[in-house]
Amino acid sequence: MSALYRLLGYLRDFWLLALAAPLFMLVEVAMDLLQPRLVQRIIDDGIAKNDMHLVLATGVIMITTTLLAAAGGGACGYFAVRAGYRFGAKLRGDIFRRIQSFTFGNLDRLETGALITRLTSDANQMQDMVTMLLRGMVRMPLLLIGSITMAMITSPRLGWLFLVLVPVLMVSLIWIIRQTFPRYRQVQTQLDELNTVMQENLAGVRVVKAFVREEHERTRFAKANASLAERMISAIRAGASTQPIMMLTLSVGIVAALWIGGHHVRDGDMGVGEVVAFINYLMQAIMALMMFSNMIVQVSRAQASAQRVVALLDTEPTRAASGSTRMAECNGRIVFENVSFSYAEGGGDPVLKSISFTAEPGETVALLGTTGAGKSSLVQLIPRFYDPTAGRVTLDGIDVRDIHEEDLRRHIGIALQESVLFRDTIRANIAMGRTDAPMDDVVDAARRAQADDFITHKPEGYDTVVGQRGSTLSGGQKQRVAIARALLPQFPVLILDDSTSAVDVRTEAAIQAALNAPDRPRQTRIIVAQRISAVIAADKILVIEDGCLVAQGTHATLLVNNEIYRDIYESQIDNGALSHAGE
Numbered sequence: 001m002s003a004l005y006r007l008l009g010y011l012r013d014f015w016l017l018a019l020a021a022p023l024f025m026l027v028e029v030a031m032d033l034l035q036p037r038l039v040q041r042i043i044d045d046g047i048a049k050n051d052m053h054l055v056l057a058t059g060v061i062m063i064t065t066t067l068l069a070a071a072g073g074g075a076c077g078y079f080a081v082r083a084g085y086r087f088g089a090k091l092r093g094d095i096f097r098r099i100q101s102f103t104f105g106n107l108d109r110l111e112t113g114a115l116i117t118r119l120t121s122d123a124n125q126m127q128d129m130v131t132m133l134l135r136g137m138v139r140m141p142l143l144l145i146g147s148i149t150m151a152m153i154t155s156p157r158l159g160w161l162f163l164v165l166v167p168v169l170m171v172s173l174i175w176i177i178r179q180t181f182p183r184y185r186q187v188q189t190q191l192d193e194l195n196t197v198m199q200e201n202l203a204g205v206r207v208v209k210a211f212v213r214e215e216h217e218r219t220r221f222a223k224a225n226a227s228l229a230e231r232m233i234s235a236i237r238a239g240a241s242t243q244p245i246m247m248l249t250l251s252v253g254i255v256a257a258l259w260i261g262g263h264h265v266r267d268g269d270m271g272v273g274e275v276v277a278f279i280n281y282l283m284q285a286i287m288a289l290m291m292f293s294n295m296i297v298q299v300s301r302a303q304a305s306a307q308r309v310v311a312l313l314d315t316e317p318t319r320a321a322s323g324s325t326r327m328a329e330c331n332g333r334i335v336f337e338n339v340s341f342s343y344a345e346g347g348g349d350p351v352l353k354s355i356s357f358t359a360e361p362g363e364t365v366a367l368l369g370t371t372g373a374g375k376s377s378l379v380q381l382i383p384r385f386y387d388p389t390a391g392r393v394t395l396d397g398i399d400v401r402d403i404h405e406e407d408l409r410r411h412i413g414i415a416l417q418e419s420v421l422f423r424d425t426i427r428a429n430i431a432m433g434r435t436d437a438p439m440d441d442v443v444d445a446a447r448r449a450q451a452d453d454f455i456t457h458k459p460e461g462y463d464t465v466v467g468q469r470g471s472t473l474s475g476g477q478k479q480r481v482a483i484a485r486a487l488l489p490q491f492p493v494l495i496l497d498d499s500t501s502a503v504d505v506r507t508e509a510a511i512q513a514a515l516n517a518p519d520r521p522r523q524t525r526i527i528v529a530q531r532i533s534a535v536i537a538a539d540k541i542l543v544i545e546d547g548c549l550v551a552q553g554t555h556a557t558l559l560v561n562n563e564i565y566r567d568i569y570e571s572q573i574d575n576g577a578l579s580h581a582g583e
């Protein structure tokens, strides 16, 4: 129960709400417990003794207590729901914050579907449970103990019936706890599966359609869906099986009370009202137990969710936290010192092997190499998306691991290989890294990225809201917006990872030219490119092969000294891909 207990600690923040709910519930329970006694009084003292005045007076009291009970219950519900939703909001906030703190390493290992379930269904389960507990945790035991006590007081001669009935009910309650908990755990796991299928399907919907995989995807979803329904039914069935037992116990109890009470009434030593009141208390007690069994089901479900949430909250980011060295200014000198890197934790196949090079402030360093050589992996070490397994990367002589993460990333403009856009205006998408960037800078960046043209042609220009993941733009347009984001003039370091793969050669050349325009502020650039045309003007070209730096030099020296480079060069000349080189 420790996971549940720990999360319930959140309630400390709303203790007033959490306290108010059960307090008001006390009113309702007290009033409920009074009712059977009042009925007894009407029957035995009023009707039996022909005292209609007492019947009327007691009737008024009954209505008053009912109103009070309703008011108490209503107020309790109000506070319980408020506390529940506040609790849920705080919990979701914490889950989201934790997910945000995850490194790429963490995220590589976690399924998106599982994260979504944690944030939605699991958090909802906890929230519902809190609401229910705040309403039921006082009502249930008080009603149970209260009704049994009142029944004993009202009719000691029938009271012993409880001694028989309660143990039967207790056994069935214990049984239910053991049955439901593991089943609800499975339900939540299956929900992960469903969310993963769904998320993958939506993210890859174009590919699914292109390869006519709809049928396959439908089957995959149907399987996960059916399995979820199956598990849900099994869990609910386990939870519901106590209901008939309770109803049966109740019926047997009522019949027994009527039978025994009937004899007493016939013998004249018990009032009819006493029997009726007893039966009412019996019903209240069984109702309380039914509530308890529902609560148990809900708690065991929430318990499964709580464990999952706590496991997520306790997942530590897979590398040391942000460094502490503040870095207000940055010259942009980047040095790789014998850097090796592997994606697998604790070793595994190295993706980069002992890479060393220097990018001086203001220099342009180009990375060239076959696909899978390790270029993207290399550049991602600079803004610390991952940490090297050996060696170090420094910025202005400071290990990037020691630099405060916010400062580090504020100095680096990066366009990833895959353009990621958000459902927001184009302007906001460009100014993402620097929300304080003036409009002039945004337009300037868009112009250089050759995006200004298509943006201003849109009716709402820079205020055009793009779809989810930029879905309303073409591949090349998306890419240009992503480049513009990196081209804001404030970044002393610029990283372009194969950023022009989706634009035509002419546009690529125009972007090149804009980058090298004399009015551009001096910055260090690391550029990954497929086409020689994009690297020809670089101060330094690094040729990467299979995770190794096999050669470095300028275009001219490499052409003479390096066979791989020459091969790439010649293959591209044949394609005419160089026709715009150097423009």
Ligand code: DUT
Pocket: 108, 343, 351, 369, 370, 371, 372, 373, 374, 375, 376, 377, 378, 417, 498
């Ligand atoms: N790799 C992983 N996990 C990842 C990304 C890549 O194991 O999350 C592997 C695949 C490949 C190697 O690392 O064997 C290098 O990948 P990288 O993406 O760095 O290669 P690239 O040079 O950028 O290739 P491309 O030109 O296709 O972008």
Ligand code: MG
Pocket: 375, 376, 377, 417, 497, 498
């Ligand atoms: Mg790459």
